[in-house]
Amino acid sequence: MNDTEAARTSRTERRIQWLFAAVVIVFPLQFWFTKHVAEPYPALLLPSFEGAGLDAAGRYATELADVVVTFSDGQSRTIGLRRLFAEAPSSQFEAMSRIGLHPKAGGPPPTNLWGRTALEKAIPPRLVPGFVLRKTRLYYWAGVDPATVDWMRGRMKELFPERTAVRVDVVWYMQVYTWQDGRRSGERTPVDTVVVPL
Amino acid sequence: MDERSLAIGRIIFALALLALWFDPNNPRYLWIAKFPESFYAPPPGLGFFLHRPPPALVMWLLMAGVFTFTIGLLVGWKTRVMGLALAATMLIGNSFEYSFGKINHDSLTIVVALTMSFSGWERAYSADARRGPFRDEPPAWPLALLALLIGLAMFSAGWPKLMSGWLDPSTQSAKGHVIANLYATERPTAGASLALTYGPTWLWELLDWGTVGIELAFLPAAFSKRALRIVCALAACFHAGIHFTMDIFFYPNLVAYGMFVDWERGLEVGGLRRAMEWWGRTAGRVRGWMLPVAGTLVAGVYSISGNPVVTVLDAGGDGRWVRDSVLAMTAAAAGVVFLVWSVGSRLRPAFTAAAGRLFRMQGGIAGGRPGHLGHHPDV
Numbered sequence: 195m196n197d198t199e200a201a202r203t204s205r206t207e208r209r210i211q212w213l214f215a216a217v218v219i220v221f222p223l224q225f226w227f228t229k230h231v232a233e234p235y236p237a238l239l240l241p242s243f244e245g246a247g248l249d250a251a252g253r254y255a256t257e258l259a260d261v262v263v264t265f266s267d268g269q270s271r272t273i274g275l276r277r278l279f280a281e282a283p284s285s286q287f288e289a290m291s292r293i294g295l296h297p298k299a300g301g302p303p304p305t306n307l308w309g310r311t312a313l314e315k316a317i318p319p320r321l322v323p324g325f326v327l328r329k330t331r332l333y334y335w336a337g338v339d340p341a342t343v344d345w346m347r348g349r350m351k352e353l354f355p356e357r358t359a360v361r362v363d364v365v366w367y368m369q370v371y372t373w374q375d376g377r378r379s380g381e382r383t384p385v386d387t388v389v390v391p392l
Numbered sequence: 393m394d395e396r397s398l399a400i401g402r403i404i405f406a407l408a409l410l411a412l413w414f415d416p417n418n419p420r421y422l423w424i425a426k427f428p429e430s431f432y433a434p435p436p437g438l439g440f441f442l443h444r445p446p447p448a449l450v451m452w453l454l455m456a457g458v459f460t461f462t463i464g465l466l467v468g469w470k471t472r473v474m475g476l477a478l479a480a481t482m483l484i485g486n487s488f489e490y491s492f493g494k495i496n497h498d499s500l501t502i503v504v505a506l507t508m509s510f511s512g513w514e515r516a517y518s519a520d521a522r523r524g525p526f527r528d529e530p531p532a533w534p535l536a537l538l539a540l541l542i543g544l545a546m547f548s549a550g551w552p553k554l555m556s557g558w559l560d561p562s563t564q565s566a567k568g569h570v571i572a573n574l575y576a577t578e579r580p581t582a583g584a585s586l587a588l589t590y591g592p593t594w595l596w597e598l599l600d601w602g603t604v605g606i607e608l609a610f611l612p613a614a615f616s617k618r619a620l621r622i623v624c625a626l627a628a629c630f631h632a633g634i635h636f637t638m639d640i641f642f643y644p645n646l647v648a649y650g651m652f653v654d655w656e657r658g659l660e661v662g663g664l665r666r667a668m669e670w671w672g673r674t675a676g677r678v679r680g681w682m683l684p685v686a687g688t689l690v691a692g693v694y695s696i697s698g699n700p701v702v703t704v705l706d707a708g709g710d711g712r713w714v715r716d717s718v719l720a721m722t723a724a725a726a727g728v729v730f731l732v733w734s735v736g737s738r739l740r741p742a743f744t745a746a747a748g749r750l751f752r753m754q755g756g757i758a759g760g761r762p763g764h765l766g767h768h769p770d771v
Binding site: 210213214217218221225227231232233234235236237238239240241242243244245248249250252254256258274275276281282283284285286288289290292293294319322323324325326327328331332339340341342344345369371373378 | 417427434435439443486491492496497499502533537540541553567568572577578588639
């Protein structure tokens, strides 16, 4: 091996060492960011399935929704969120339903959300519009977005082509399952209802 | 690692993507065009810089890109470029697909494409291999880096469980998540119903501990090839269990584990060796222009008629479920075989030594030569 090749090999080895060091340093930072800010993409993460899931009494609590469709003849029909969002992957529909059809505790977004001056208000929507949308859609609620209403109208036509849907109620409830001795029992408590007039 | 093992790993990776990446019910990247932008809430990343997801044509082109680069990997044409391009395309496409509130944790697919592009997996059964010999040895660091990244990724799954009560014997976390998956996510499986009906508490608790144990074992195991293979084999069984109870088939992890398998041992089977040699010759005839043509055609077929693998398997019921079940069982069976072989090879020297001592003792008793039990060596 001549000097040039030896120098190149040494440089390559140093770069590889830096690469391993970078991985070891970046991973905890990414882990911290995910835990305390939000999960980024891309990230070196696998599903944590955090939480005990079942409490000591063998109960599992989760918030679910029924979609109650009212037709022009006054009759109604109830379907699940999975069916409403059948065109989305099964991994996505719960999150999507929370973005578009679930009221948020924050209420409508405040006017000074991004600052007080016109300049402060203008920068985030121009620089990082996706961040603005994420914040307003995950933490604030000003009713169902008109685009969602349009989508719902089209979806009802696909699901019930023979009938005319006039209104959709998304009824959120807290469901508690108890599974003991091989038997399931459950109780549900209404939480909120989102009305989508079509 | 043998170059042929790396090459077979590359081919398995590409075939797995072609068979599994494209969801038959909700076509990858294309489904987002069916939803309005009012569902768009991207995570920190590329999506932050857009106010809506890209139009359907862009997403279709990204999907066609994934197929083109995957086929490029399959035949090994400019393999490093194909691997890096595949990783970049998936990263961009996934960034938009995961902008609707949920990130699917399949980043190990991208990690495999990135790291293995430098491993020398193009050195056999590929168009690159037909072009000319490689002078230097394939580097070892990409596999070491992949092992470290898998270890860290699994740690990111195991540590939150450890810290959030999975080991608490008074609660059964795995059971809770199976119930959630069954009712909230609406993924019913016979395995979940059976396990919930007949599974005793101690079994659920064992699953809690086993899950945390396997996930945390990957990181220390990354420093030993043998230990890592054993943990990967155990994890293959673990993933099969998740598939049959929760209908979640985590193929990105399985293909990542597959990079550490000595596939060249399978070449002792004549038929497989001949098939691989044929594949190498066929790949050598591939020209660059064929890849975008093939990629576009495959993307067209997939987006019009769905995943053909699933379409064929639909004859036997739910094609996606059949496909995932067969692959999950195959991976688990391979894991069990490896574990048995591994334990056997560990015990063999001790057994041989003990048998030798026994033979010598018996030979002494029988008055013959030690080790021959008094028989003539030619008999």
